[in-house]
Amino acid sequence: MNEQTPTSMPFTGYQKFVIFLLAITQFTVVLDFMVMSPLGDIMMKTLRITTSQFGVAVSAYAFSAGISGLLTAGFADKFDRKKLLLFFYIGFILGTLFCALAPNYHLLLAARIITGLFGGVIGSISMAIVADLFSLQQRGKVMGFVQMGFGVSQVLGIPIGLYIATAWGWHIPFFWIAIMAAIIALTLSVKLMPITGHLSLQRDKSAFQHLWHTVAKRNYRIGFLATALLSIGGFMMMPFGSAFAINNLKITNEQLPLVFMITGVATLISMPLIGKLSDKVSKFKIFASATILATIVINIYAHYTVTPFWLVLVTNVLMMVCIMSRMVPSTALTSAVPHPEDRGAFMSVNSSLQQMAGGFGAMIAGVIIVQKDNFAPLQHYDTLAMIASTIMLITIFLMYRVNKIVQQKK
Secondary structure (H helix, E strand, C coil): CCCCCCCCCCCHHHHHHHHHHHHHHHHHHHHHCCCCCCCCHHHEEEEEHCHHHHHHHHHHHHHHHHHHHHHHHHHCCCCCHHHHHHHHHHHHHHHHHHHCCCCCCHHHHHHHHHHHHHHHHHHHHHHHHCCCCCCCHHHHHHHHHCCCCCCHHHHHHHHHHHHHHHHHHCCHHHHHHHHHHHHHHHHHHCCCCCHHHHHCCCCCCCHHHHHHHHHHHHHHHHHHHHHHHHHHHHHHHCCCCCHHHHHHHCCCCCCCCHHHHHHHHHHHHHHHHHHHHHHHHHHHHHHHHHHHHHHHHHHHHHCCCCCCCCHHHHHHHHHHHHHHHHHHHHHHHHCCCHHHHHHHHHHHHHHHHHHHHHHHHHHHHHHHCCCCCCCCEEECHHHHHHHHHHHHHHHHHHHHHHHHHHHHHC
16 A cells, blocks of 8 residues: 555554554554563562662663664665564574573573563564554554554553463463564464565664664654654653652552553553544644643642542543553654655654653663662652653654644655
8 A cells, every 4th residue: 555545544454453453453562561560569579679670671672673673774674674574583482482481580681681672673564564454544543443452451451461470470471472472473384475565665774774774864853763762761760660650659469460461452442533533623733732641640640649540540540641642642753754665764763762762761860760669669860850841841842843744754
C-alpha cells in the first residue's frame, strides 16, 4: 500500500490480521519491560538490592536495546522485515527465559542485557511494517491499536504477573511471558507474508553508508531528538512507581494489581479513541494538550503522602491516559518523517535513542530517589516529577518542529 491511500479506505482482512499480530507481539515486549516496575518492590526486598541497583537493572535493558538498535540500523532496510522481526523476537524469547532462570542479581542483570539486545529492536521493526502497509491518514488509528499492547499489559499482564509473583516469586512472570511469546512467534512465521517492497528502493551499497546517510539528514535528527526527550521524561517516573505506591502512599500488595488493572482498562478504552481523534483533528494539538495535562497530574501525584485508595486510583488513571495521549500522536507523526527507503534505519535509530534515553532517565531516577531501607518511604519523588515535567514541556516545541516537517512533506 502506498502513501496516497485515502483516509476513507477500510482496512482489508489481512491488514486487520497484521494489526492484531503486531499488537500481541508488542504486548509481550512491553509486558517484559513494564513488569519490572510493579515487581520492583518485591525484587528489591527479595534480592536485597538498593534503589540505585534496581535503577541499573531497569536501565540495563534500555541501554543494550539502544546499542542493538544502532548496530542493526544500517541493516534494517536490507532484509525482508518479516525475517528480521522473527530473528529478534526469538532472541527476545530466549533472553526472557534467562531472566526467569536467573538465581541472583548479577545473572538477572546479564539476562536483562540479552533481552534488551533483541527486544529493543522489535518495536522499530513493527513501526516500519506499519508505515509500509498503511497510509499516514490511517496511521494514528493503527498506532492506537498496535500500542494497545501497552494497555493490555496493564489490564491482564501486570496484575496477573503481580499475583503470580506474590504467590510463587518474581521468576514465574518471566516464564509466563516466554511461553506466550513462543506461541506468537510460531504464528508470525506461518501467517505473516514477506514484506520486501522497500528492498527495491535501496541506493546505498553498504549498511554503514545507509546508516550514515540516515543520521546525516537534518529533519531526521529533529525527530530523533524529540523521541529521546520524550523517553527521558516518561522513564524517570516509571521504575519506582510500585515502590512509591506501597511505601509512601501505603497501598497494599493486594491493592496494587487492581491499580494497574483499572488503569490499564482506562488506557485500552482511550487509546483507539485517541488514535481516531489524532487522525481527524491534529496529532500535534492532541500531543501538546496531553503533555500539559500530564505535567499537572504527575506533580500532584508526586506530592501525595498516605492517600485513600480511590484517590490513588483516579490519579493513576488520569496520569496514564495523559501519557498515552502523548505517545499515540507522537509515534504517528515521527513515523511520517523518513522516506520509504530510509524507514527501517530511521525507526531503528529512533528506537535506539528512545531506549538509551529511557535508560538514562531510569539511572537518573535511581540516583535522585533515596530509600533508607527496603521498607522506608522513598525520598525526592517530587523532585523527580519536576525534572520530568520540565523535559516533557520542552518536547512540545520539538514535536511542533516534527509536525512542520511532516506538513512540508505532504
